Amino acid sequence: MKNSIPIxxxxxxxxxxxCAQQTENEVNTxxxxxxxxxxxxxxxxxxxxxxxxxxxxxxxxxxxxxxxHFKDGKKNMVNNVPAVYNRGQGGLLDVxxxxxxxxNGWIYISxxxxxxxxxxxxxxxxxxxxxxxxxxxxxxxxxATPNTTKGQHFGSRFAFDDSGYLxxxxxxxxxxxxxxxxxxxxxxxxxxxxxxxxxxxDNPFVNTEGAKTAIFSYGHRNPQGLVKNPMTGxxxxxxxxxxxxxxxxxxxxxxxxxxxxxTYGINYSGTPITDKTEMEGMEQPIHYWVPSIAxxxxxxxxxxxxxxxxxxxxxxxxxxxxxxxxxLNGHKVVxxxxxxxxxxxxxxxxxxxxxxxxxAVEGKGIYKLIxxx
Amino acid sequence: MKLxxxxxxxxxxxLSIFLFQxxxxxxxxxxxxxxxxxFCINCHMANGEGVEKTFPPLAKxxxxxxxxxxxxxxxKYGQQGYILVNGVAYNNVMPPMGLEDEExxxxxxxxLNSWGNKSDNMVTTEEVSMNVNK
Numbered sequence: 001m002k003n004s005i006p007i008x009x010x011x012x013x014x015x016x017x018x019c020a021q022q023t024e025n026e027v028n029t030x031x032x033x034x035x036x037x038x039x040x041x042x043x044x045x046x047x048x049x050x051x052x053x054x055x056x057x058x059x060x061x062x063x064x065x066x067x068x069h070f071k072d073g074k075k076n077m078v079n080n081v082p083a084v085y086n087r088g089q090g091g092l093l094d095v096x097x098x099x100x101x102x103x104n105g106w107i108y109i110s111x112x113x114x115x116x117x118x119x120x121x122x123x124x125x126x127x128x129x130x131x132x133x134x135x136x137x138x139x140x141x142x143x144a145t146p147n148t149t150k151g152q153h154f155g156s157r158f159a160f161d162d163s164g165y166l167x168x169x170x171x172x173x174x175x176x177x178x179x180x181x182x183x184x185x186x187x188x189x190x191x192x193x194x195x196x197x198x199x200x201x202d203n204p205f206v207n208t209e210g211a212k213t214a215i216f217s218y219g220h221r222n223p224q225g226l227v228k229n230p231m232t233g234x235x236x237x238x239x240x241x242x243x244x245x246x247x248x249x250x251x252x253x254x255x256x257x258x259x260x261x262x263t264y265g266i267n268y269s270g271t272p273i274t275d276k277t278e279m280e281g282m283e284q285p286i287h288y289w290v291p292s293i294a295x296x297x298x299x300x301x302x303x304x305x306x307x308x309x310x311x312x313x314x315x316x317x318x319x320x321x322x323x324x325x326x327x328l329n330g331h332k333v334v335x336x337x338x339x340x341x342x343x344x345x346x347x348x349x350x351x352x353x354x355x356x357x358x359x360a361v362e363g364k365g366i367y368k369l370i371x372x373x
Numbered sequence: 374m375k376l377x378x379x380x381x382x383x384x385x386x387x388l389s390i391f392l393f394q395x396x397x398x399x400x401x402x403x404x405x406x407x408x409x410x411x412f413c414i415n416c417h418m419a420n421g422e423g424v425e426k427t428f429p430p431l432a433k434x435x436x437x438x439x440x441x442x443x444x445x446x447x448x449k450y451g452q453q454g455y456i457l458v459n460g461v462a463y464n465n466v467m468p469p470m471g472l473e474d475e476e477x478x479x480x481x482x483x484x485l486n487s488w489g490n491k492s493d494n495m496v497t498t499e500e501v502s503m504n505v506n507k
Binding site: 045064085150267269320 | 410411412414415418419424426427453454465466468469470471472
């Protein structure tokens with residue numbers, strides 16, 4: 001009988017530990033968020049990406065294929081936008097400016113393209129300039145092959161690092177057993193190019209026979225968030241897992257992120273993909289979500305507008321329709337909070353040059369988060 | 374004798390039409406299953422159960438089973454705003470998937486004949502192509 005006390009003690013202790021493990025994947029709600037969300041652009045269908053021009057106007061991509069220049073409260077449709085393959089998850093995707101846009105005027109756009117001989121489409125990258133409400137000087141920088149009629153996993157997001165390299169993502173295009181682990185094929189990769197589209201001479205696979213030399217890292221599923229960590233200069237991605245197993249990864253040169261050999265997720269049918277969540281030679285995510293939140297665009301908060309959020313990461317949830325705030329301690333997620341509950345499918349989030357956070361929501365439009373006084 | 378022959382021929386004819394359509398439907402359902410797992414499954418889920426409060430169910434969905442034309446239009450042109458499914462209100466966006474009319478017919482036949490749903494009246498490519506955005 002005397003023994004039962006230590007036994008109960010140990011049992012309680014272990015219960016505590018199992019709880020502690022759960023909270024890792026628990027999202028907290030905020031009773032009094034430090035902002036109000038103001039809808040500044042309405043009537044958008046799927047605002048996939050957006051960015052801010054130096055004059056304070058905005059460029060917004062609509063997945064269906066329109067590039068919108070939002071200026072002085074008005075939407076202007078930009079002309080001469082490339083034709084997009086609007087099927088499944090494909091369409092007009094991300095838009096960013098070159099870090100030195102003020103001097104060189106380059107705009108980078110990713111989209112699903114039918115370019116090529118095969119039926120279907122795959123992800124393409126262009127850069128162009130905006131003149132008189134029209135895209136000019138358009139250059140094709142990359143087009144993934146082969147085309148396929150599969151509707152999934154085009155990626156794609158852009159990020160520039162501190163050295164001026166252009167990173168972009170392409171998902172596995174619905175062919176997980178063929179693409180992600182094969183560096184001679186496109187899909188399931190993060191790519192790195194010079195800003196003019198040429199291949200950096202120190203890319204990891206430039207000397208590998210048959211490899212796609214633009215590849216920077218591989219074994220990804222469908223990264224739809226890509227951003228430079230402004231504190232460290234690292235490139236971070238988030239990617240959709242299957243059912244369960246969405247991830248945040250730090251993208252490093254030549255590394256293999258494991259899809260579909262290792263994953264924390266399972267098939268939509270409930271059957272396992274693999275029994276492995278880790279393996280030597282494959283990278284672990286710094287965070288994974290079970291259940292999947294379907295992460296989309298992401299942004300680091302660096303401005304002084306939201307003092308309590310400095311250094312936090314914001315990520316949209318398509319599936320559960322809120323904006324997630326993640327507090328970090330170095331490479332570790334230490335706290336998760338749900339903002340804008342039930343707002344709709346959050347497709348993208350960005351911090352503008354003026355320091356304010358903007359959030360794009362499908363079927364609604366773009367919200368500005370205005371700090372409470 | 375004449376009557377017997379007539380009955381025989383007509384019943385063979387009817388039976389073969391019936392069997393032929395059945396086979397056609399079965400093939401369409403099989404193609405539709407592939408389309409479903411490519412374009413639909415991440416929101417409507419493997420057993421058509423949807424996601425609570427977010428994406429409506431297809432399994433035993435009164436909307437799908439009673440509003441055939443609207444359902445086809447939803448797949449073809451996308452769907453936005455309030456809809457009521459099995460007494461639950463949903464307010465969301467389903468983008469158009471860019472499917473061809475034949476693919477829409479196939480996936481309709483799959484969802485109309487899965488997870489306890491049943492519809493003998495096959496959706497044809499013609500029916501989908503006649504369905505226009507209102």
